[in-house]
Amino acid sequence: MSGVKGRTVSKHRLALVASTVCLAIASCSETVAPPAATPTPSTSTPKTTTSSAPSPPPVTGPLEKDWKSYGGTAYFGCPDKFSLSKSALEDIRPKVFDTKTGQYVAPGIPTVPAGENLTGGMCALTGTADDMRVVYVVTTVKPAHAPEPEVSKATAYAFDLKTSQPLVTKELQPPTPDLKLTAANEWELAATASGVAWVNAFTDGHSAASPPRTVILSGADLSMMWNDPQPGRVWQDVLSFQRNTDVSKTSGAELRRPSGEAIYQDNDIWTVDGELSDGPDKLVKITHWDSYSPPVVSTMFYDLNAKSIIKIGDSDRVSGGGVAATLSDGKLFVDGRNSDNSQFGFGVWNLRTQHWDLLKTRDDAKKMSISKLAFFEDHLYITNVGNTFAVIALPATDAVSTSWSVRPFARISGWTLICRGENAAALNGDCEDIVMVQDQDGHFPGPWF
Secondary structure: OOOOOOOOOOOOOOOOOOOOOOHHHHHHOOOOOOOOOEEEEOOOOOOOOOOOOOOEEEEEEOOOOOOOOOOOOEOOOOOOOOOOOOOOHHHOEEEEEEEEOOOEEEEOOOOOOOOOOOEEEEEEEEOOOOEEEEEEEEEEEEOOEOOOEEEEEEEEEEEEOOOOOOEEEEEEEOOOOEEEEHHHHHHHOOOOOEEEEEEEEEEEOOOOOOOOEEEEEEEEOOOOEEEEEOOOOOOOOOEEEEEEOOOOOOOOEEEOOOOEEEEEEEEEEEEEEEEEEEEEEEEEEEEEEEEEOOOOOEEEEEOOOOOEEOEOOOOOOOOOOOOOOOEOOEEEEEOOOOOOOOOEEEEEEEEEOEEEEEEEOOOHHHOEEEEEEEEOOOOEEEEEEEOOOEEEOOOOOEEEEEEOOOEEEEEEEOOOEEEOOOOOHHOOOOOOOEEEEOOOOEOOOEEEO
């Protein structure tokens, strides 16, 4: 479901802050062999004592570069865009992280029926942590045998994580006789809490945008739960569709829950940028366009739980588009420094107290020679121009470290994702690798930098 840094000594007394989560998380990891849970090696010299010290927290091996998060866990090996290949099922090998054991589970793989040839496939997760499922959509062709012509078809398979055989197998047919399948290389499959979203599914053959373009397949029985005439953008807890009630406008969007419930529509939405999710908090980041003269662009955050736009300070929006945002532990970090039309600096808005835990104006931000900011659980990670660093632990504003070798940036159930090695000169600010560290006593045990 898409996807993170700082420092000063007392003379720097800055207090800066975070950027977009893990610098586009998925792109900062290196490809490695499938990770296995391994203990963190101890670097301290053991001392003689009458009681044994607690063992270091478990740490996974590095995540694969195509990893994603869903349902409180992480997984990889599941392409969300259709893979047009006769060997697709050899390449699609999902591995789902079991947060209880610290090991990866490999779901079963579909078997192509006798007499048919595989032409491609894709997959996505759905369900809950206690009943996780992987859904595959696979295409095959049955060669022509006179007088029978060649027959192509699409089939969906649902597997759980406990057995190697599919729970459900279903050939995917157009919902009405006037529709047909679109070209498979246009398909996308995305994980949602209600079922998998199949995007660019059907066409009437007359228009590239003919509906339905998004179909939700139930993870339970692979039935078509609901559909939408537009190709949607999909996240775990929300889908967005281009929609307006004013024919004179080209802007406008509607939000729908994975259940199909329409929850919000605004004709002045320019883009729906993504879901921010952490624990119970789930926000949707929206770029809004007010057609004044001149037009005014702003960023808004929609609360999926309250079903309303949140207020930040005395307004329901932040100046500018292209604003970076991170959600962590009930705090929303907003960074407008790199937006060319924002008058906002950066700050940490506390969703619980409805106050700023940190706020820097645009003018203040311009005086600070910062190249990158990141935020996680009250820690601000600052990269200054010239590659000097600071870590700030709010609410204090003095640096607690002049650099970091590990930086936590996101959480799943009982584990924290860690970016390692990004300050190495050769990496240009990318993560050398990403690992997961298990909680101790319900909390991330560190190290924080």
